[in-house]
Amino acid sequence: MASITPLNELREKIDSIDQQILELINLRASCAMEVAKTKIALGEQGTFYRPDRESLVLRRIKELNQGPLPDQTAVRFFRELMSSCLALEKPLDVAYLGPEGTFTQQAVLKHFGNAVKAVPAATINDIFSAVENGGCQFGVVPVENSTEGVISYTFDRFLGSSLNICGEVEIQIHQNLMGLVKDKAQITEIFSHQQSLAQCRQWLEKNFSHVKQTAVSSNAEAARLASVNANTAAIAGRPAAELYHLIILDKNIEDEQDNTTRFIIIGKQASASTGNDKTSLVVSTGNQPGALYKILEPFARFGIGMLHIESRPSRQGLWDYVFFIDIEGHSEDEQVAKALDILRDNVSMLKLLGSYPRAVL
Numbered sequence: 063m064a065s066i067t068p069l070n071e072l073r074e075k076i077d078s079i080d081q082q083i084l085e086l087i088n089l090r091a092s093c094a095m096e097v098a099k100t101k102i103a104l105g106e107q108g109t110f111y112r113p114d115r116e117s118l119v120l121r122r123i124k125e126l127n128q129g130p131l132p133d134q135t136a137v138r139f140f141r142e143l144m145s146s147c148l149a150l151e152k153p154l155d156v157a158y159l160g161p162e163g164t165f166t167q168q169a170v171l172k173h174f175g176n177a178v179k180a181v182p183a184a185t186i187n188d189i190f191s192a193v194e195n196g197g198c199q200f201g202v203v204p205v206e207n208s209t210e211g212v213i214s215y216t217f218d219r220f221l222g223s224s225l226n227i228c229g230e231v232e233i234q235i236h237q238n239l240m241g242l243v244k245d246k247a248q249i250t251e252i253f254s255h256q257q258s259l260a261q262c263r264q265w266l267e268k269n270f271s272h273v274k275q276t277a278v279s280s281n282a283e284a285a286r287l288a289s290v291n292a293n294t295a296a297i298a299g300r301p302a303a304e305l306y307h308l309i310i311l312d313k314n315i316e317d318e319q320d321n322t323t324r325f326i327i328i329g330k331q332a333s334a335s336t337g338n339d340k341t342s343l344v345v346s347t348g349n350q351p352g353a354l355y356k357i358l359e360p361f362a363r364f365g366i367g368m369l370h371i372e373s374r375p376s377r378q379g380l381w382d383y384v385f386f387i388d389i390e391g392h393s394e395d396e397q398v399a400k401a402l403d404i405l406r407d408n409v410s411m412l413k414l415l416g417s418y419p420r421a422v423l
């Protein structure tokens with residue numbers, strides 16, 4: 063039999079490694095506190111959080127990682143470590159679509175780590191307002207879902223806002239049926255957010271075609287309602303079931319297995335170029351001939367990939383539209399800046415919503 067290392071010997075080794083790790087993470091934390099002093103001395107105390115730097119740190123960890131821990135695990139550790147370092151510099155308040163237990167709250171924690179204070183807001187409008195009036199430094203709002211398409215309210219709210227997009231995060235959405243009763247035959251009403259009901263449309267049709275469906279303000283609110291109304295159920299994420307002590311009756315009931323929601327981080331500050339960014343903008347052309355061509359041509363000319371284009375009513379006149387566009391690159395990158403200069407001349411309105419690092423996690 064091959065010789066094995068005694069357990070106590072291995073545990074002594076682990077204890078010693080843990081001690082070194084602890085010393086090192088505290089060394090890193092002290093360094094971050096020094097960074098804070100430097101930022102204050104430079105008059106940059108308004109921008110302790112640096113999305114560009116964070117994405118560079120996380121990407122570097124991914125490149126450096128030799129395993130056996132998977133890249134995603136290594137990155138998650140450093141995500142938490144940086145989150146705690148930032149909290150020593152300046153604790154962040156981040157508004158999200160509450161109540162507790164929503165997918166937007168998961169998005170906050172995935173993007174910022176657990177050391178931020180996640181502040182629930184009742185509506186997407188309230189998230190924008192909380193950031194605009196300074197109650198929270200940042201907000202996280204959903205923009206599109208791979209099954210159901212764009213969250214139009216977020217786009218519309220951006221039109222009248224001066225906030226910037228300074229990051230993005232994606233969450234794979236798994237929907238679950240949950241309730242107080244184990245017997246599904248007793249369920250007379252199902253609560254969920256309208257987006258989630260839509261993401262489970264076929265499943266509901268197959269399993270609960272005669273049961274009343276009620277759209278409510280969030281999945282977590284649906285779970286709360288199911289916890290206080292007998293013979294009802296909710297469709298929501300796992301954290302909502304835990305929060306409201308509900309039994310998961312069916313899991314992963316979304317119609318599309320890759321069901322993913324993309325969220326953006328909104329704030330007052332801009333993010334510097336990292337070499338792996340996206341830029342979001344909104345343009346209006348009026349009803350001129352070749353309008354769409356005039357939008358697309360500058361990007362084609364400078365070899366800039368267009369990731370998304372979406373038209374929305376401008377709310378300025380009947381059949382007048384604006385285009386929300388995501389492109390590759392940062393507005394300060396040379397080629398992107400050139401394309402934007404030309405685009406500005408081609409359209410009646412161009413508003414940059416922000417350049418931000420691509421999601422790492």
Ligand SMILES: O=C(O)C(=O)C[C@]1(C(=O)O)C=C[C@@H](O)C=C1
Pocket residue numbers: 094097098110111112113115116119143144145147148151
């Ligand atoms: O480099 C900075 O500007 C820091 O404040 C340090 C640090 C980090 O812990 O690495 C912390 C917070 C910022 O969001 C980015 C990075």
